[in-house]
Amino acid sequence: MSGEVLNALAHAYDFDRNITFILTGSEVGLLYDFIGIEDPNSPLFGRYFHEVRIDRFTHDESIDFLRRGFKELNIEVPMSIIEEITNVFDGIPGWLVYAANAYIRGAGDLSMIREAAINEALNELERLIRVKANYSVVNARRTALVLRCIANGGNTWSKVVKCVEDFEGATVSPTSLSNVIRTLERLSIIRDYEFLDQCTGRRL
Incomplete structure (x- = not known):
């Protein structure tokens, strides 16, 4: 399936006008697994792309990010948990999301979630x-x-x-x-x- 999607994206890139594709995901998974930016056999190899990177959050930004995310889901989470997630995952946006989602799903305490994140x-x-x-x-x-x-x-x-x-x-x-x-x-x-x-x- 991914090959078909890549071929469709490459065709649209070459022949269609006024179309912009926005792809999101982990940098390794998206750039190397899917797009294949260094793979000469990838249909998208050599095509121009603009990369938007999200840098590590500060401590306060991490807390605000988590509070807003839980609020959007209408989930009450103790401030102590938000602080702990912030301290454990050190401002890395993807891991903050990973930890918050794991906590919501009841994946165990944060030490277990951190271990799962390290393995991932x-x-x-x-x-x-x-x-x-x-x-x-x-x-x-x-x-x-x-x-x-x-x-x-x-x-x-x-x-x-x-x-x-x-x-x-x-x-x-x-x-x-x-x-x-x-x-x-x-x-x-x-x-x-x-x-x-x-x-x-x-x-x-």
């Missing part, structure tokens, strides 16, 4: 590597290596380079490695050689 984040990283392996085994391997190196304390460019080269037993192109790091930063997985979600990094 790890699954998404594994999915990213699998998708990359479909068109570049080297890029997929280096993406996994960079993640592992940063998880193991590679918090500078030189440390990541040395770590990857030690694993591969060969000199690595700076451009190739830089592209991998930029992609992970663009996907809001890392920033300044640190995981934005520290718990995910510790589990790698």
Whole structure:
């Protein structure tokens, strides 16, 4: 089904005027699983798109976001729960939504919800590597290596380079490695050689 949708979108992009498509979802799932922005075999490969990213919320923004969301659903949630969700999920919009929905569904206490979120984040990283392996085994391997190196304390460019080269037993192109790091930063997985979600990094 996704192939049919992609072909329809590509046809509309090429031949129809005054049509704008707005697609939403996690960056890994949407950009790599669905659109295939780096996959030459994807019908949408090379097409122009504009990406709207939502940055991490502040503590107050997170609380306001959750309060408004619960209010729209006409659900009364104690302020202590809203504060706890805010503290646990540290302003990451997608995880705030994930936690709030899980809480509404009665998925257990927040420690269980956090564990489920970490597992989902790890699954998404594994999915990213699998998708990359479909068109570049080297890029997929280096993406996994960079993640592992940063998880193991590679918090500078030189440390990541040395770590990857030690694993591969060969000199690595700076451009190739830089592209991998930029992609992970663009996907809001890392920033300044640190995981934005520290718990995910510790589990790698």
